[in-house]
Amino acid sequence: MLCKDIGCAVTRIKDLIRQTLWASGARGVVVGISGGIDSAVAAAVAVKALGADHVLGVHMPSSSSSPLDHADAEELCGTLGIELLTVPLDGVVAAAFAVPCLTDDPVLRGNYTARLRMATLYNIAAARHYLVCGTSNKTEYMIGYSTKWGDSAADIQPLLHLWKKDVYAVAEELGVPRSIIEKAPSAGFWEGQSDEEELGFSYQELDAALMSLEEHGFVPQNVLEEQVLVLVNKSSHKRISAVSLL
Numbered sequence: 001m002l003c004k005d006i007g008c009a010v011t012r013i014k015d016l017i018r019q020t021l022w023a024s025g026a027r028g029v030v031v032g033i034s035g036g037i038d039s040a041v042a043a044a045v046a047v048k049a050l051g052a053d054h055v056l057g058v059h060m061p062s063s064s065s066s067p068l069d070h071a072d073a074e075e076l077c078g079t080l081g082i083e084l085l086t087v088p089l090d091g092v093v094a095a096a097f098a099v100p101c102l103t104d105d106p107v108l109r110g111n112y113t114a115r116l117r118m119a120t121l122y123n124i125a126a127a128r129h130y131l132v133c134g135t136s137n138k139t140e141y142m143i144g145y146s147t148k149w150g151d152s153a154a155d156i157q158p159l160l161h162l163w164k165k166d167v168y169a170v171a172e173e174l175g176v177p178r179s180i181i182e183k184a185p186s187a188g189f190w191e192g193q194s195d196e197e198e199l200g201f202s203y204q205e206l207d208a209a210l211m212s213l214e215e216h217g218f219v220p221q222n223v224l225e226e227q228v229l230v231l232v233n234k235s236s237h238k239r240i241s242a243v244s245l246l
């Protein structure tokens, strides 16, 4: 976070959202609301920037998502006073996976579902003359912990400069419901999935390692940083539009 205090951090984000919307001529933003912390904070800052009437939430349950997430999405949107659409994706996912060469691998299915969510958000956004608001933070961006062209794809990324710990700080500042703040971060690819278990590192460790790597020119200072640097390097293709000669 470039600001010294949280109020200044929120003001910078609000300005980015307002200026981007003004320059685009769009009427509002649409946010995929998962019931998790990143989308809650993205929606909350968008409401601060634009007002509730210009923010639309879309919850997209699938076979691996939990009814608790749906309940949290509803509570969040109720608290923020924004409209929430629910678009179940199971039928489309089932059709796409009824292809003989596809194994029912949860990561394959999860990545496909994440790309379908992206396509659904763009569809709704275009129909309403809205922009798609992303929810990615710097921690997941730096290690490539997202679906390429899926949840990482958006028109505006108001949280991309924030470490995960800063996302929590903004959540506290903006009064995001406790059940969302206290929930373990998850991609929701399978029941009980946890980011920290899948990655093998806590967000606290990742934030600390990434900050130190940045400070030391990406020269690791310890074993943890060596391991995190492997993730950073392996995911560099996700931080460019496409490998090309352009």
Ligand SMILES: Nc1ncnc2c1ncn2[C@@H]1O[C@H](COP(=O)(O)OP(=O)(O)OC[C@H]2O[C@@H]([n+]3cccc(C(=O)O)c3)[C@H](O)[C@@H]2O)[C@@H](O)[C@H]1O
Residues within 6 Å of the ligand: 107, 111, 114, 140, 144, 145, 146, 147, 148, 151, 186, 187, 188, 189, 195, 198, 237, 243
């Ligand atoms: N070197 C390279 N140069 C250019 N392109 C390269 C490449 N290596 C792979 N690729 C391409 O990238 C694809 C693999 O990337 P991708 O499809 O993203 O798939 P992948 O990185 O294998 O999986 C996504 C990971 O992100 C996690 N995730 C996803 C979504 C949300 C969240 C969350 O926190 O909520 C977490 C998920 O749990 C999983 O661990 C390959 O199939 C290939 O098309």
Ligand SMILES: Nc1ncnc2c1ncn2[C@@H]1O[C@H](COP(=O)(O)OP(=O)(O)OP(=O)(O)O)[C@@H](O)[C@H]1O
Residues within 6 Å of the ligand: 031, 032, 033, 034, 035, 036, 037, 038, 039, 040, 058, 059, 060, 061, 062, 065, 117, 135, 151, 183, 184, 185, 186, 187, 188
């Ligand atoms: N079921 C869903 N419905 C709508 N959007 C979703 C759904 N699952 C994921 N997304 C979108 O994909 C984004 C990336 O998911 P991710 O799990 O990283 O964030 P989060 O769920 O908001 O936060 P966290 O899981 O870290 O608490 C979400 O912020 C949201 O915009």
Ligand SMILES: [Mg+2]
Residues within 6 Å of the ligand: 034, 036, 037, 185, 186, 187, 188
């Ligand atoms: Mg999540």
